Amino acid sequence: MKASTLANGAATRATGPKSLTPGRAGLSPDDLLAAYRTMLLSRKIDDKEIQLRNGGKIFFQISGAGHEAVLVAAGTQLRPGYDWFFPYYRDRALCLTLGMSPRDMFLAAVGSSEDPANGGRQMPSHWSSRPLNIPSQSSCVGTHCLHGVGCAEAGLVYSRVEGIESRETRYHTDQVTYVSIGEGGTSEGEFWESLNTACTSKAPVLFLVQDNGYAISVPVEVQTPGGDISRLVSSFPGLLVSRCDGTDYLASYHTLEEAIAYIRAGKGPAFVHATVTRPYSHSHSDDERWYKTPAEREAEARRDPLVRMRQLLLDEGIATDDELAEMLTAAERQVNEAADSALEAPKPDPSTAALYVYSPDVDPSSSRFDAKPRTEGALETMVGALNQTLKDEMARDARIVVFGQDVADASRREALETPGLTGKGGVFRVTLGLQRLYGEHRVFNSPLAEANIIGRAIGMALRGLKPVVEIQFFDYIWPGFMQIRDELSMMRYRSNNHWSCPVVIRVPIGGYLKGGAPYHSQSAVAIFAQCPGIRVVVPSNAQDAAGLLRTAIRCDDPVLFCEPKHLYRQTYNKGPYPGPDYTVPFGKASVVRDGHDVVVFTWGALVQRSVFAAQQAQDHDGISVAVVDLRTIAPCDWEKIAAYTQRTSRVVVAHEDQLTCGFGAEIAARISEDLFEYLDAPVKRVAALDTPVAYAPVLEEAILPGSADVLAAIRSVAKY
Ligand SMILES: Cc1ncc(C[n+]2csc(CCOP(=O)(O)OP(=O)(O)O)c2C)c(N)n1
């Protein structure tokens, strides 16, 4: 393909004869020999891995074959440990160029505990290295584009927010964040969401699309209208868009040189679309002969980057046949030695399987988070308490950034400066005034895209910021669920504790609103309790909300902080603001009301309803009922659950979430498994119907559990 450059969507700029036949400008014979050596090494590692895989010595193989030229060209011009890297699984040659060793790669392939990337926890070719600034990659195609943008934005935050400790050591003004992806991956929404933000924030990101024409068996024209991704992105404002033949080292080098210079000069993001080949099928479990014609495969073979580079070295008189043969032998020797050594390396000890789901350093359920609340002062609603907590924490830690839909006071300066305009500060006004206090670099609106919010937060947290983001309604968290389940919650575990992203996601949740309807009433928290690595918090009153949010911010794990919006302004859960150091430990239930005949385990909006029901049971039936507010369901206070089950022998679990697979099911199962002999009645669950929450108030009332339902359950277990 001819090299051409499109800038700002304005026009196709012919790059002139120099780019069409780039020559060797700036590259010495030694540079070219070194590049070829790395390309060869990369290919030989793939060959060896395939051999090991066929012999059952490793368990997965995916190659970087056909992509080597453009990757070595990128790696040579980027700076390991200085720039940041969000590669994908084909980027073997890039990682070699940046300094990863063949042995490190084989350690990953054999699943050794010495694998410096992930300790044997991820497939090979899932690159990660702290010294090289390569955060751990997942297998999800496209998700990492948002991490890359968030990481680049973090550099901008460090450059702009003066109060951040040692910020000058955390960024460079000419830093690049590299993000690479296959052409198939560009069909994912997260790719487009990342381009949106890279352009609006002028983030210093280099997007490299490695277009090998296929996503497994799906050809490019099925993915991309017109089959040309650079044409589609060419109208993004401020994005430098270039194309090159990624099998041609010199063309790749020159195209990337221009793109990298654009970014280092602070002009914004750049996009390079490199066409490459894929000679080894998609992975070891694919065979491209099932869907590629022989003619197509032959044409591809002629464009093999190694063949082309070898020819260049011969044509230019840089190396002879014999010298190249010697180079091949040396590469094979190096690869065999690395593989042999990795095969002998130790495997992970099975006893380590559960390590690093959560931070080993900060335990949010420890006594360190047990604090005494300040009890004087005016009564605050939950909204007021959360707002004050955010203000205090942002004053304490300048690394905290707050963003989401509508969370800023006003994005436009003239609005902000107009007398009498309060600003928006969130649809429930929990973040009101934060932007005025801490500025637009720390508090800002996001596009209307939930994966964008969470994905960027992950990228920022990887680089040491503390994002506290808002998803506007729980019902709209689902576009971000992939980011939560596959990225946020797994980062620490999958990287064997090398990387973490302790983001706090605040989210208004639940119903009881009169008119919330199916899309403003959901409360499916149990789904998140099923994601290992994330903490799930559901406060029931203003004071707990303040203490739990502070713990969420100060802890080292990702936290889903659910704010029952029905409780935001209820007078019954108001309390004095408990002070700027008040924390509540996670996994420590609160006994809201003591009793000895029946216990109700509950949380969130059902706490008050359960207390009311307990009082009724006491007054009308003489039943003594304890109400235990779990406050967090991950971690869950199993000790208090056991203690109160043993004390009362009659258990009700009451929650707003629907019955089937609600978290109550887990509690009931554990009680029956571990405490069966203490029970005098089956555990009774009170929950929503297994339906969406309907709009008409009479329907909502029929669907969501109320205090009458809790009372009926108390009576039924009491008389069993
Ligand atoms: C989100 C997601 N969906 C599906 C897959 C399964 N999958 C792995 S690679 C791949 C094809 C990717 O093609 P492309 O982006 O063109 O990269 P290439 O493998 O061709 O380099 C698919 C569908 C995945 N890993 N992630």
Ligand SMILES: [Mg+2]
């Ligand atoms: Mg592809």
